[in-house]
Amino acid sequence: MRKIVLASRNEGKLREFKALLSPLGWEVIPLTSYPDLPEIEETGETFAANALIKARTVAFYTGEVALADDSGLEVDYLEGAPGVRSARFAGRQGDDAANIALLLKLMEGVPWEKRKACFRCVIAVVTPEGKEYLAEGTVEGYILEEPRGKGGFGYDPVFYLPEYGQTFAELPLEVKNQISHRARALAKIKEILRVY
Template identity: 45%
Template sequence: MTRVLLATRNKKKLAELQRILDGALGANRIELVGLDDVPEYPELPETGLTFGENALIKAREGCRRTNLPTVADDSGLAVDALNGMPGVFSARWSGRHGDDRANLDLVLAQIGDVPDEHRGAAFVCAVALVLPGGKEHLVDGRQTGRLLRAPRGEGGFGYDPIFLGDGQIRTNAELSPQEKDAISHRGKALRALAKVIDKVLP
């Protein structure tokens, strides 16, 4: 079994990627570990101006510090009425990193006067894989939809409760993990990553 580092402390992301890799590659092919499972090292700030740049920053550092094949992602919400923001600042849009409810409430307040027909948005995800030999791979995924005026659903995380994907009648937070994996930006990116992993890792 090949050991791969996912450069995050987010247990939900670990479980999500392991679930998708197992589905794509078969169980017991990849042993996924997170930052809490390796010796601690200082994490670099996400200074990139794109999701891809930030994913590569994290993956390169994880690989350099652990000598493990390292996967890192950066993802967020791009709101049409906010000129693509919060974008790479999605996790800290309210000023506090990872405060999902504060971030969600701020976005809703900022587009409160925007008519329903102009509340388009997209979830965007970039995932990087950096190998100890120095090779790098970058894939991405996108889910388009629109933002509701109030949260619905208890599942998912981040902006899921206000995001209604194109053709959906339920928000991402009202979907089961498997249903969300099948259509989400991260699910699309991670399935693309699984194809890369299948080719480059034993």
């Protein structure tokens, strides 16, 4: 199997990418396998900029093909927030419970028809030779008034898909992996990974 380093320490993302990439013959190596790698600051103003920052850094330091994604929740009522700050919306990086609590507080009393939201993901693949590839995927839904479901991570418990009658956190992983923003972005980049 060929190696690809996932530029993330998020266990949920690691599980998803392993499930999506192993059938293509890629062994997904977690970032934790490189403890000396410097902390990567996501200073970009867009998902694409942040994904490229992470993938370039990891490809440079590891000498392997690197894959990074930057993704987040864009809520129409909040004019696209939390957006690129989704993981640190409430202040501390990766505090899912606090992020959801803040989101629900800001959405208090907002009628159903104004609770539209979108998960957006941009994936960057950078090779040690410096080739760069980008792909984007989105999925539309609504923000519930309270969390539902035990699966997934991030905002999954409050992101509701009307066509499934469930949140991302209630969907079986194999279903989520077929329809998620990440899966849709990855589907666009699979051909590149197939021939590289």
